[in-house]
Amino acid sequence: MAHNELILTDVTKRFGGLTAVDSLSMKVETGQIYGVIGPNGAGKTTIFNCITGIYRSEEGSVNWNGEEIRGMTPYQIVDRGIVRTFQTIRLFSQMSVAENVVSGRHIKSSQRWWHGICPTVGSRRDEYDNWMKVKELLEFFNLDEFAATPVSSLPYGHQRRVEMARAMAVDPTLLILDEPAAGLNDKETAELVETIFSIRDKGVTVLLIEHDMELVMKVTDYLTVLNFGKKIAEGTPDEIQKNPLVIEAYLGSEDDDE
Amino acid sequence: MKKLSVAGISIFLMVMAVLPHFLDSRWQAVAITFVIFSVVALSQDIILGKAGMFNMGQAMFFGMGAYATAILNSHYNWPLLATIPVAILVPVCVGILLAAPIVHLRGDYLLVVTIGFNIVFIQVLVNNLGGVTGGPNGIFGLEYLSIFGHELRSQVAVYYLAFAVLLLTLAIMLNLEKSKVGRALHYLREDPLAAESIGINTKLYKIFAFALGAGIAGLAGMVYATQYSAVSPEGFEFIQSVLFFSIVLVGGSSIPGVLLGVFVMFVLPEIFREFSTWRFFVFGFAMILTMILRPRGIWPATFGKIPKYMIKEKSHGA
Ligand SMILES: Nc1ncnc2c1ncn2[C@@H]1O[C@H](COP(=O)(O)OP(=O)(O)O)[C@@H](O)[C@H]1O
Ligand SMILES: [Mg+2]
Numbered sequence: 001m002a003h004n005e006l007i008l009t010d011v012t013k014r015f016g017g018l019t020a021v022d023s024l025s026m027k028v029e030t031g032q033i034y035g036v037i038g039p040n041g042a043g044k045t046t047i048f049n050c051i052t053g054i055y056r057s058e059e060g061s062v063n064w065n066g067e068e069i070r071g072m073t074p075y076q077i078v079d080r081g082i083v084r085t086f087q088t089i090r091l092f093s094q095m096s097v098a099e100n101v102v103s104g105r106h107i108k109s110s111q112r113w114w115h116g117i118c119p120t121v122g123s124r125r126d127e128y129d130n131w132m133k134v135k136e137l138l139e140f141f142n143l144d145e146f147a148a149t150p151v152s153s154l155p156y157g158h159q160r161r162v163e164m165a166r167a168m169a170v171d172p173t174l175l176i177l178d179e180p181a182a183g184l185n186d187k188e189t190a191e192l193v194e195t196i197f198s199i200r201d202k203g204v205t206v207l208l209i210e211h212d213m214e215l216v217m218k219v220t221d222y223l224t225v226l227n228f229g230k231k232i233a234e235g236t237p238d239e240i241q242k243n244p245l246v247i248e249a250y251l252g253s254e255d256d257d258e
Numbered sequence: 259m260k261k262l263s264v265a266g267i268s269i270f271l272m273v274m275a276v277l278p279h280f281l282d283s284r285w286q287a288v289a290i291t292f293v294i295f296s297v298v299a300l301s302q303d304i305i306l307g308k309a310g311m312f313n314m315g316q317a318m319f320f321g322m323g324a325y326a327t328a329i330l331n332s333h334y335n336w337p338l339l340a341t342i343p344v345a346i347l348v349p350v351c352v353g354i355l356l357a358a359p360i361v362h363l364r365g366d367y368l369l370v371v372t373i374g375f376n377i378v379f380i381q382v383l384v385n386n387l388g389g390v391t392g393g394p395n396g397i398f399g400l401e402y403l404s405i406f407g408h409e410l411r412s413q414v415a416v417y418y419l420a421f422a423v424l425l426l427t428l429a430i431m432l433n434l435e436k437s438k439v440g441r442a443l444h445y446l447r448e449d450p451l452a453a454e455s456i457g458i459n460t461k462l463y464k465i466f467a468f469a470l471g472a473g474i475a476g477l478a479g480m481v482y483a484t485q486y487s488a489v490s491p492e493g494f495e496f497i498q499s500v501l502f503f504s505i506v507l508v509g510g511s512s513i514p515g516v517l518l519g520v521f522v523m524f525v526l527p528e529i530f531r532e533f534s535t536w537r538f539f540v541f542g543f544a545m546i547l548t549m550i551l552r553p554r555g556i557w558p559a560t561f562g563k564i565p566k567y568m569i570k571e572k573s574h575g576a
Pocket of ligand 2: 044046087
């Protein structure tokens with residue numbers, strides 16, 4: 001397979017009586033910045049959890065690059081190039097920024113378990129390479145001065161960047177971002193847009209959930225709109241903005257929030 | 259700070275390296291006990307401190323190593339040093355077999371299961387299952403250490419064996435910090451879901467922590483059997499596991515903290531002999547006070563173990 005495509009077919013996920021995702025199909029193509037939007041509780045995070053192996057959907061298929069990944073564990077899915085960030089930031093809070101980011105190198109590192117007991121020349125070199133990669137990423141995400149800073153002492157916006165740097169340390173093919181702009185101020189959001197574009201320019205496909213409509217319309221190539229677990233529309237940002245169903249279900253409800 | 263701890267460790271090791279020559283035989287015995295129990299407490303630190311698993315059965319792995327040595331020496335005439343691989347591998351294999359089905363359990367459940375294992379282990383010893391454990395009296399009259407046919411009868415030889423095991427343990431622990439395996443244990447302790455989502459097979463590494471901790475404890479058990487030329491079930495009771503567990507928590511799961519905990523628990527009572535019956539009383543209070551005043555332990559483990567070349571940039575800019 002030349003293409004790294006993510007194809008969801010009729011994915012359904014239930015929690016007890018609640019159908020959080022209802023027979024959803026979508027297709028993310030290589031090189032896209034793909035958006036999933038919808039009101040709170042629409043099932044966006046649940047879809048991401050189904051893709052990344054945290055949940056297993058009851059029905060349907062999650063096909064990545066020609067392979068069925070539904071039912072795999074999260075680390076097996078990471079091994080296939082799909083990495084995610086969390087809506088509620090999940091960093092290793094007692095550790096420094098650099099240690100957090102190097103965790104992303106785990107799966108790429110050539111070290112085996114016995115190197116934890118007895119190092120070799122090869123494992124030392126691998127260790128050095130991992131840290132160099134981390135250094136590169138810290139520079140890319142403008143975090144290099146915080147390498148040794150405990151991550152929990154950083155402001156929210158920085159923590160989001162650390163989480164993205166950690167995900168990028170895996171060298172992913174598909175990066176999944178769950179509300180990356182939540183809690184960011186305008187300046188940080190503008191920086192985020194630039195970051196997302198430059199991640200895509202590195203050849204990484206980006207799938208993101210976002211509440212910030214302005215951001216979504218600016219960065220995404222293609223969108224799926226959810227409401228109550230069901231897809232109500234898909235298309236380019238322009239098409240979505242004109243779709244009356246979307247305006248009623250999503251844009252309308254957001255006005256209610258405010 | 260880093261320089262300070264390097265200096266601290268070097269001084270500690272230098273003192274330990276010459277210590278037995280300044281002690282009479284009673285105090286040599288105390289020093290050996292200190293070293294052996296430090297190794298067991300550090301092995302518990304790998305499972306509890308690093309990987310965050312509430313293992314309350316570490317004395318069982320310690321005992322397995324001790325019994326492996328005693329059985330092989332007394333029933334099969336293996337030289338003591340030749341029993342070392344078995345004293346490590348038996349607890350490692352048992353550790354893997356026992357840990358595999360239970361590591362996914364939440365902390366409190368894991369705690370209860372490992373207590374159960376420890377109790378069953380003691381029952382096996384006491385009831386002399388297989389006819390090799392010697393029942394409630396255990397096994398005694400082991401041989402002396404011997405190298406190339408030379409018998410090493412002095413306690414000093416046992417001390418240096420124990421010290422070598424401590425050095426090995428410290429080397430493994432320091433090396434773990436600089437490896438992906440060791441970091442994986444920290445990650446899964448802090449947030450198992452985030453660790454899985456970044457590509458870490460948390461179950462595998464939990465089992466690894468158990469196996470490594472069990473193997474080191476087993477090696478300490480071999481030295482213990484050598485020191486007393488004997489083993490008996492009460493040395494490996496559940497209450498011993500509780501002590502090792504508490505030492506790690508009270509110490510703060512750092513190397514100096516754990517060593518300090520072992521010192522307070524096992525050496526201080528010898529210094530203040532008249533108080534020795536009070537040691538649980540004192541230690542109990544120390545535990546209560548530490549956990550209230552310093553919930554992360556007397557000497558909390560610090561993170562931020564990143565290579566120097568990662569932080570050069572900062573001092574440059576500052
Ligand atoms: N682990 C869970 N158990 C039960 N219900 C859940 C769980 N996760 C999500 N839900 C429910 O599924 C629905 C979709 O949630 P979610 O995917 O988080 O929405 P979104 O991310 O679009 O805001 C919500 O009604 C939520 O309460
Ligand atoms: Mg969500």
